[in-house]
Amino acid sequence: MDDKHQTTPEEMFSFWMKSAMDFWQNMATVQPEASTPFGFPGFTDAGEKAKKGPTRKAQKNFEAGGKIFQSLMKSFSKPENLDAMMKGMDSVPDLAMVMMKQAMEGYQELQKQFMERAAKMGQQSKAYNFEDIDQDTFRAIRELYEKEFQKFLKVPSLGLTRFYQERFNDYLDKHNLFQTSLSEFLYMFYVPIEKTAGVMQEKLEEMAETGEIHDDFNQYYKMWVKILEGHYMTLLKSPEYTQVMDKTISSLVQYRDAKEAFVCDLLQRLPIPTNREMDELYKEIYHLKKKVRALSKQVDGRPSPKKG
Amino acid sequence: MSEPKIAVDLILKKLTENTEQAKSRAQKASEVLLGPLETDLSTTPFEVVYEEDRMRVKYYKPEKVTHKYPLLIVYALINRETMLDLQPGRSVIQTFLDNGIEVYMIDWGYPTRKDQFLTIDDHVNMYMDNVIDFILEKHGLPHLNLMGICMGGAFSVMYSALHPEKIKNLVTTVTPTNFDTDTGLLHIWMRNTHAYDMGSAYGNMPGDLMNLGFLLLNPARLIIDKYVGFFEHIDNKDFVENFVRMEKWIFDSPDVPGTTFRQFITECYQKNLLIQNKLELDGKRVDLKKITMPLLNIYGKFDHLVPPEACEHLTQKVGSKDKEDICLDTGHIGIYVSSKCQRLFAPKIAGWLREREDTPKKATRTRKKKTPAAETAAPKTAATRSVKAKTTKAEGAETKAKIKKDTAAARSKPKRAKK
Numbered sequence: 028m029d030d031k032h033q034t035t036p037e038e039m040f041s042f043w044m045k046s047a048m049d050f051w052q053n054m055a056t057v058q059p060e061a062s063t064p065f066g067f068p069g070f071t072d073a074g075e076k077a078k079k080g081p082t083r084k085a086q087k088n089f090e091a092g093g094k095i096f097q098s099l100m101k102s103f104s105k106p107e108n109l110d111a112m113m114k115g116m117d118s119v120p121d122l123a124m125v126m127m128k129q130a131m132e133g134y135q136e137l138q139k140q141f142m143e144r145a146a147k148m149g150q151q152s153k154a155y156n157f158e159d160i161d162q163d164t165f166r167a168i169r170e171l172y173e174k175e176f177q178k179f180l181k182v183p184s185l186g187l188t189r190f191y192q193e194r195f196n197d198y199l200d201k202h203n204l205f206q207t208s209l210s211e212f213l214y215m216f217y218v219p220i221e222k223t224a225g226v227m228q229e230k231l232e233e234m235a236e237t238g239e240i241h242d243d244f245n246q247y248y249k250m251w252v253k254i255l256e257g258h259y260m261t262l263l264k265s266p267e268y269t270q271v272m273d274k275t276i277s278s279l280v281q282y283r284d285a286k287e288a289f290v291c292d293l294l295q296r297l298p299i300p301t302n303r304e305m306d307e308l309y310k311e312i313y314h315l316k317k318k319v320r321a322l323s324k325q326v327d328g329r330p331s332p333k334k335g
Numbered sequence: 336m337s338e339p340k341i342a343v344d345l346i347l348k349k350l351t352e353n354t355e356q357a358k359s360r361a362q363k364a365s366e367v368l369l370g371p372l373e374t375d376l377s378t379t380p381f382e383v384v385y386e387e388d389r390m391r392v393k394y395y396k397p398e399k400v401t402h403k404y405p406l407l408i409v410y411a412l413i414n415r416e417t418m419l420d421l422q423p424g425r426s427v428i429q430t431f432l433d434n435g436i437e438v439y440m441i442d443w444g445y446p447t448r449k450d451q452f453l454t455i456d457d458h459v460n461m462y463m464d465n466v467i468d469f470i471l472e473k474h475g476l477p478h479l480n481l482m483g484i485c486m487g488g489a490f491s492v493m494y495s496a497l498h499p500e501k502i503k504n505l506v507t508t509v510t511p512t513n514f515d516t517d518t519g520l521l522h523i524w525m526r527n528t529h530a531y532d533m534g535s536a537y538g539n540m541p542g543d544l545m546n547l548g549f550l551l552l553n554p555a556r557l558i559i560d561k562y563v564g565f566f567e568h569i570d571n572k573d574f575v576e577n578f579v580r581m582e583k584w585i586f587d588s589p590d591v592p593g594t595t596f597r598q599f600i601t602e603c604y605q606k607n608l609l610i611q612n613k614l615e616l617d618g619k620r621v622d623l624k625k626i627t628m629p630l631l632n633i634y635g636k637f638d639h640l641v642p643p644e645a646c647e648h649l650t651q652k653v654g655s656k657d658k659e660d661i662c663l664d665t666g667h668i669g670i671y672v673s674s675k676c677q678r679l680f681a682p683k684i685a686g687w688l689r690e691r692e693d694t695p696k697k698a699t700r701t702r703k704k705k706t707p708a709a710e711t712a713a714p715k716t717a718a719t720r721s722v723k724a725k726t727t728k729a730e731g732a733e734t735k736a737k738i739k740k741d742t743a744a745a746r747s748k749p750k751r752a753k754k
Contacts, residue, residue: 219555244349244353248563252555252556255555256560259553259554260553263520263552264517269528273527273528276528276532277532280532280533280535280536283536302538305448306448306451309452313449313453317457320461
């Protein structure tokens with residue numbers, strides 16, 4: 028080979044294909060008579076027996092598989108097919124890059140939110156004011172999830188088990204949404220603690236300047252809990268909190284429904300009645316009892332038997 | 336060199352003292368916690384006289400019966416009625432028994448999934464009606480005294496409007512009837528969220544979730560400060576016993592039947608139908624004007640669950656002539672468990688019922704304005720002076736004029752058959 032000639036990927040692939048083809052061709056054409064069950068020549072009786080039975084069947088399957096692979100390799104070694112395959116393989120990295128890029132952009136946005144949040148920590152937080160609660164982070168998480176991940180769970184399911192797949196995907200989806208809402212809800216309860224720390228700091232500074240330092244730590248605790256209570260009272264009445272609470276409740280209810288549906292699917296395989304089945308029974312019993320009571324009152328003017 | 340503003344030496348000295356105190360407290364605390372503690376609730380003897388589904392009725396018999404008409408107490412579906420019999424010395428039930436009143440109390444039990452379809456109508460017109468019929472039949476009486484607490488009070492109001500002929504006197508305590516207020520957090524949350532969906536999602540509204548909601552009403556005090564206070568007094572046996580008793584009661588929360596919960600939130604909290612006379616139970620409208628029996632309405636000034644704004648409108652809407660509001664300087668639970676209110680609350684009710692024991696049911700007795708000191712039958716103490724009784728205004732002249740008008744109207748119209 029010429030030193031200056033650089034081997035192209037197509038040539039390498041073609042060489043590899045040919046080698047593989049030769050190998051499997053040789054393997055496929057090995058005579059069954061020459062091979063005995065234990066690989067020892069001379070045991071012709073064993074070789075005769077090997078012509079029939081499961082071993083011969085396995086060998087036939089192996090031969091057929093080898094021939095299929097041969098024809099595949101032959102097809103791939105044709106220049107035009109090889110060319111098409113190389114083009115296809117070229118696009119795989121591009122596809123992966125696109126997916127990675129999307130995920131990275133989402134992650135960078137999220138990180139930006141975190142950094143902005145961290146930067147705000149040094150700023151003064153207004154006491155008894157909850158209009159500036161940083162909910163953008165949670166909004167970003169939710170948007171990232173809805174934009175990048177939720178669509179995979181919403182892909183239409185196919186086949187015999189499509190309904191079960193759908194319900195399972197729905198359960199996962201609602202679980203993730205609930206977790207996001209719950210995180211935001213719990214964060215709301217952390218905010219007053221943060222604000223109280225800020226207010227306490229200011230008060231302690233004032234007290235230190237005027238020399239009104241208590242030697243009883245209980246006083247500081249009482250001061251802290253009173254300020255905290257005030258912050259919570261303001262927060263819990265605010266529309267921001269009510270909205271987050273409503274969102275959390277709604278996502279909890281949806282998650283619960285989705286989980287119920289998924290668990291019912293699982294329980295159907297077991298000899299255990301599901302909540303859905305029991306609820307139907309309970310409803311029937313409820314209506315029946317109501318009817319019996321009404322009829323009982325009509326008949327003898329008294330409700331159904333009771334302990335007196 | 337100027338004197339330091341912070342006396343570090345004093346702080347350190349205090350810290351040392353506190354550490355020594357904490358050590359001594361811990362030693363006593365272990366003796367208290369590991370020793371015998373009397374924390375049982377509901378120790379007043381009773382007999383279960385009626386059972387229907389999950390509900391049962393407890394009967395408390397006094398040593399000497401001095402009241403002709405028994406008192407039926409209807410508690411809320413949230414938490415347990417054992418609060419009325421928390422401990423000896425702090426038992427509303429015992430006070431009633433000491434005043435010679437036979438007491439029946441509904442124990443709503445612990446709903447299971449099969450109870451999720453029960454409605455408010457089932458609780459009011461089925462369970463309550465059956466219990467009242469049973470009691471009336473047992474005593475051979477045409478009517479009895481009814482006392483409702485919180486949501487049980489709302490049920491009692493509904494029942495009294497639908498079956499006024501069976502109720503002699505009505506007492507409502509910390510009872511929400513007007514839900515159009517933003518004073519209480521519960522009102523804000525119930526009106527601005529879809530909390531009622533939780534009942535449907537779980538079948539019944541879980542008691543644990545409700546407990547969590549109540550804790551969130553004031554997390555600083557109810558989750559942090561309460562337990563700090565406990566640890567500060569952990570070496571005090573009486574304190575620990577009272578604390579544990581309250582803990583036992585407050586976290587003993589049955590589930591609420593899902594349909595009832597949903598109905599109560601949507602029709603009461605969100606649409607406020609009760610006070611507007613628009614609430615319907617099984618097609619029958621609850622008309623507060625049909626409540627004509629004497630009414631005593633007690634509520635707490637510092638009640639964060641059922642604020643005064645939610646309670647005080649009831650007396651203006653009922654058809655009763657004999658009606659009275661009492662606002663006590665206490666909260667939602669304090670009205671039953673605080674030792675101060677024990678001397679005001681139950682004796683006041685007993686006295687009020689005694690005054691109306693012999694009056695005919697349809698008497699148009701006018702409640703005259705009295706000074707707060709003269710109203711209560713309880714022994715006068717410093718705490719009694721803090722009770723602020725509100726009576727209806729200008730009742731005397733107004734009532735007389737109305738009686739004349741009603742009598743004239745009745746003469747001119749043909750009599751209608753009673754339902």
